[in-house]
Amino acid sequence: TYNWYDAINGQATPYDDLGHGTHTVGTMVGSEPNGTNQIGVAPGAKWIAVKAFSSAGGTSEDLLKAGEWILAPKDAQGNPHPEKAPDVVNNSWGGASGINEWYRQMVQNWRAADIFPNFSAGNSGPNDGTISAPANYPESFAVGATDINNLLAGFSSRGPGPYGEWKPDISAPGVTIRSSVPGSKYQNMQGTSMAAPAVAGVVALMKQADASLTVDEMETILITSAIPLTDSTYPTSPNYGYGHGLVNAYSAVSAVVNGIGRVQGQVIREGQDTENPTYQHTAPIETFSNMTLPLTVQVQDNVNVRSVELQYRASETAEWQTVAATRTA
Incomplete structure (x- = not known):
């Protein structure tokens, strides 16, 4: 059944x-x-x-x-x-x-x-x-x-x-x-x-x-x-x-x-949200090839936060890639 x-x-x-x-x-x-x-x-x-x-x-x-x-x-x-x-x-x-x-x-x-x-x-x-x-x-x-x-x-x-x-x-x-x-x-x-x-x-x-x-x-x-x-x-x-x-x-x-990368974006809620979100993110001090790189970011908004996108790139000349962040709290 x-x-x-x-x-x-x-x-x-x-x-x-x-x-x-x-x-x-x-x-x-x-x-x-x-x-x-x-x-x-x-x-x-x-x-x-x-x-x-x-x-x-x-x-x-x-x-x-x-x-x-x-x-x-x-x-x-x-x-x-x-x-x-x-x-x-x-x-x-x-x-x-x-x-x-x-x-x-x-x-x-x-x-x-x-x-x-x-x-x-x-x-x-x-x-x-x-x-x-x-x-x-x-x-x-x-x-x-x-x-x-x-x-x-x-x-x-x-x-x-x-x-x-x-x-x-x-x-x-x-x-x-x-x-x-x-x-x-x-x-x-x-x-x-x-x-x-x-x-x-x-x-x-x-x-x-x-x-x-x-x-x-x-x-x-x-x-x-x-x-x-x-x-x-x-x-x-x-x-x-x-x-x-x-x-x-x-x-x-x-x-x-884990989520990877850097954060940018605008939280939108029609007719109510006019204030940009704020966030805090500390970049890793040292990185090396093939390391596991867990990244976290704290995001706040006066209305709500529905989603966060993370952007990363493999080098200074590579194109930015975008993935959805996982909310942990």
Whole structure:
């Protein structure tokens, strides 16, 4: 109850007759009980699942039912329970490129419910403008695929998206990915379907570090903490192949736990706040390469402080990067 919904056959207990779903879940949370053979990014996270695909594919009706159930898992009597909704929903599926908004309201509703909408970018590369719907929606977080050398997979769908957004948003390993398949076995698979669940696992780690993070905050942290990737086709970053770069779990979670950089900004509350915030921050006396650098800042305002952004750069000539600060008190 609350953890499984079968839109295809109505079975009450989880099963997988295709193997694709078990492989993606393994990348998110897989690990053997004794901690060996850890295939998952977030092996301690809890997971729920919806079966919306058969060997013939998925229908719009079943996928809409699945998305609605994610918003509010139902009990045995069919009553919805939005308090049981997950923190992140991984979608290793998609359709054709271009504008097709049949699922957009569902993605918007997920965001409104603080559910991170994670999508595989699609496997229609190397042509430009091939990001699939729903991954190409402005509200979706699209993930491209890289290989063991951090090079873009030839099959990974490319931007630009049809709404003028940077797509894909980010990249993750998606070539020759070893994960679980039914029957207590393991298998290598490839595709952006394999890359997206790695990012979903990082989202779980971030939520473990700070359960109050919003979808917008997590998107910002994932993008600003990513490792920029370029090649001869995409010489600058961000780009329409790798997005903002390779997902970096350690940096993303560190940004949540510690916060890094310098502070600037204006707290705004319409019609009331006319006074700038004040802050106190003591810079570290000595720094060196690769050191862990926890930074704190005390921020005050006469009305309220809703968020604080931290800016940092690696050198005097590097571009400033921005991440959301974590409030500790």
